[in-house]
Structure formats: C-alpha cells, structure tokens
Amino acid sequence: MISYRWCDELAVGDRDEVLALVRRAADFDAEAGFSAVDPRDVDTLSSDAQRVWHLPIKARRDLSARDDAPWVVVAYLRLVVGVDGLGSVQFVVDPDYRSRGIATLLVEELGLDTMSGDGWAGTGARVLRVWSYGSHPAAERLTTRFGVPAVRRQWTLLRHLSGPWAEPLDPVTTEATLSEPVAATAIGAEMTELLAAATVPRRHRDSLSRADDSGLAITASLSGEPAGYVRFDPALHEHEELRAAWLGALVVSDRASGRGLGSALLVRALVALRDAGAQVALMRIDPDDERVMRMCRLLSFEQDEAHACYQVEDLRRETENDLCKTLTHANLGGSVL
Incomplete structure (x- = not known):
C-alpha cells in the first residue's frame, strides 16, 4: 500500500x-x-x-x-x-x-x-x-x-586518453585557425552567432541556446570569420574507477562543414582534457546521426552507455532536448552535434 x-x-x-x-x-x-x-x-x-x-x-x-x-x-x-x-x-x-x-x-x-x-x-x-x-x-x-514506447535515444561515448587502450591524439590538419581554450563566458556572443550559422536540428538548437556558461571552449576561424567551436569541462569525476571529464557541444558553421574542422576541434579538446588529468573523455550523441557517429569512430570513441526517452500520448510531437534533458551532474554532458 x-x-x-x-x-x-x-x-x-x-x-x-x-x-x-x-x-x-x-x-x-x-x-x-x-x-x-x-x-x-x-x-x-x-x-x-x-x-x-x-x-x-x-x-x-x-x-x-x-x-x-x-x-x-x-x-x-x-x-x-x-x-x-x-x-x-x-x-x-x-x-x-x-x-x-x-x-x-x-x-x-x-x-x-x-x-x-x-x-x-x-x-x-x-x-x-x-x-x-x-x-x-x-x-x-x-x-x-x-x-x-521509446521515442528518442542517446549514447554516451567514451574515449581513453591515457593507459594501454589510449590511441595517439595526432593533430588533425585543417585550414582553420584554432584558439587556445578560453572560458565559455568570454565567447558567448560568438557561440550564438555560430549556432545561427549552422544547420542544427531544433531539438538541439533550443538546448544549445540555453546552455550554461560553465567550462571552457575552443573556437575555430576561417579567413578571420568564426567557423566553429567545441565546449568541454575539465572538472574531473570518477567513472569506472578512472578520472573522467565531459565534452560538450560541437558546432561547425555550414560554410566550414566537410573540411575536417569538427575532428580538429574535438582532438584539441581531448588533448586539453588529457593535460588536465583526465584518463577518459565522455560525451553524449544522437546515435542516429551517421555523420557524427563516423567521426567519433575514427577518433577511437566507443559506446559506453545507452539511454532512452519514453513518451506517453501524441507520438507525432518532436522530442525536444529541453524536456528530455540530461540528468547528470556534468554541466556540459549534452549532445555533440
């Protein structure tokens, strides 16, 4: 009772x-x-x-x-x-x-x-x-x-940064200029501009536009114009007895898409997390995004966990990230685009 x-x-x-x-x-x-x-x-x-x-x-x-x-x-x-x-x-x-x-x-x-x-x-x-x-x-x-029914899925991916299972983090050649890591608060306007210039599903756009200002970011520019950014949080926590840190959002403008910029930004963020003491990096992605899945596999990410969003009634409604929100203590544990 x-x-x-x-x-x-x-x-x-x-x-x-x-x-x-x-x-x-x-x-x-x-x-x-x-x-x-x-x-x-x-x-x-x-x-x-x-x-x-x-x-x-x-x-x-x-x-x-x-x-x-x-x-x-x-x-x-x-x-x-x-x-x-x-x-x-x-x-x-x-x-x-x-x-x-x-x-x-x-x-x-x-x-x-x-x-x-x-x-x-x-x-x-x-x-x-x-x-x-x-x-x-x-x-x-x-x-x-x-x-x-389950109407949406996410995966948590893991990438070893040190130890016997860690693959080398070789820099990715790109024509873009990448910045050093800076506080996300310092480039809020630039991230908003880039988000507007990228083809991002509405369910991701809404959550990214409301992302908090914690953590760090690395930006990329082409011919002096903003072309993309990656967010990450070097704060360490324990994951399966290893020191772990979260990658957050990765956004690349449409004009810079297809040039390897996303991979270059991710590798730079992974190096920063490794240098901060993380043994593994974690991030959440949409497993139905074949382009992102391929990029992550090439960068030696592997699936760690699977998540599902369940819905009662009106299955025609699009599943928004603001309602199906990330339930984690990591501020930047969001989807990577």
Whole structure:
C-alpha cells in the first residue's frame, strides 16, 4: 500500500525526506550512470511558463503490514508541465525499496490517461516524457509492461586518453585557425552567432541556446570569420574507477562543414582534457546521426552507455532536448552535434 498527494511545494518534513532520498539514490546510482534528480529541483516552484508538481510517495517502513509502522517517503516524482501540456517526468525510488513493486503500483493507481479532463491525474499534462539514463532494467520492464514506447535515444561515448587502450591524439590538419581554450563566458556572443550559422536540428538548437556558461571552449576561424567551436569541462569525476571529464557541444558553421574542422576541434579538446588529468573523455550523441557517429569512430570513441526517452500520448510531437534533458551532474554532458 502506498500513499501520495500532489503538491506545488513540498512540506518541510517531506522536503527533508525527499532531499535525503534523491541524494542517497544519486550516490547509489552514480557508478551505473542511471538518471538522477538534481537536489536543487526539489525546491523549484511554478511560474508563468510552467507548472511544477511534486509527488512524494510514502509507504509504511519496510513495507510493513503493521498499523503502527511509521509512514516514510520511498519514492519521489517531479513533473514539469509547459503551457502546451508537455510534461517532463523525473522519478526515483529509494534504493532500499527497489524491485518491490512501488513504481508498478503507482502507475496502476494513477493510470496513463492524459487526454481526459485536466490531463494526467489532473496535472494538466497531455504528453508525458521521461529519460532513462543507463540500461536500467526496471525502466525497461515498466515501459514494456505498460506499452510505453521509446521515442528518442542517446549514447554516451567514451574515449581513453591515457593507459594501454589510449590511441595517439595526432593533430588533425585543417585550414582553420584554432584558439587556445578560453572560458565559455568570454565567447558567448560568438557561440550564438555560430549556432545561427549552422544547420542544427531544433531539438538541439533550443538546448544549445540555453546552455550554461560553465567550462571552457575552443573556437575555430576561417579567413578571420568564426567557423566553429567545441565546449568541454575539465572538472574531473570518477567513472569506472578512472578520472573522467565531459565534452560538450560541437558546432561547425555550414560554410566550414566537410573540411575536417569538427575532428580538429574535438582532438584539441581531448588533448586539453588529457593535460588536465583526465584518463577518459565522455560525451553524449544522437546515435542516429551517421555523420557524427563516423567521426567519433575514427577518433577511437566507443559506446559506453545507452539511454532512452519514453513518451506517453501524441507520438507525432518532436522530442525536444529541453524536456528530455540530461540528468547528470556534468554541466556540459549534452549532445555533440
């Protein structure tokens, strides 16, 4: 038996339990690369642009049948609904209560009807989307059981920078001039100009235009005009017991496309990450982009993890990156274009 109630702001006691749960779950899932809820999101409130719902799910401690057993928060769901009815879902179960039917029972009780009345469970959501990062068996079982299709994919790619599996990082010959790494904040206007000059799918363009200003960037110019850039974050974290760092967005203008500029920028960024102490570099890509996949294979990247975006209702809608957002602590863990 579970108990839950939608709210637009968590009560003090529930907030403390939810915060403890999402932090404990993030630590537990870090090595596997599963989705994580940012603790800051627990305090988000609604605005004119979106409605934010919080749903702490409670059960009796240890799922006891005793009436005197205390109720505790065993799972947490966060739903952000845009003005157009698109709902972005984040959901996490306490590690101590997994594989015990909590998620299945919640879906059975709430249902997945988004078209009746005020949308899903009265929240206003007409479409539900959620990213499952990593090959999460529980997510696969749940979506299969309730017939929820995957509408978009991402892969995390890994490239060894040192050690026995590291291939040489030979510079790529290019007619462009590449800059030294600079703070991304210093070239915001230039990156905006380049993004406008590149053929980028809308789902990527929206997320890139709202990317934060952390990390570093290397720019490229042709005949004195901006031609491309790559973003990366040299901050190190542990990945499979190795020091890892993230590559972010790679953008090349249409006029510079096909000249090897993307490969040249990536290699320069990889060298910078290696020099910063990273043993492996990570990035996320769209596996359906054959051009990017080929470039990455030639640069000795290999698939590390697979991710899927699941959607309920209206499968004709394009899957946007702002809703299917990257659930990672890495600020620049976005798609490479």
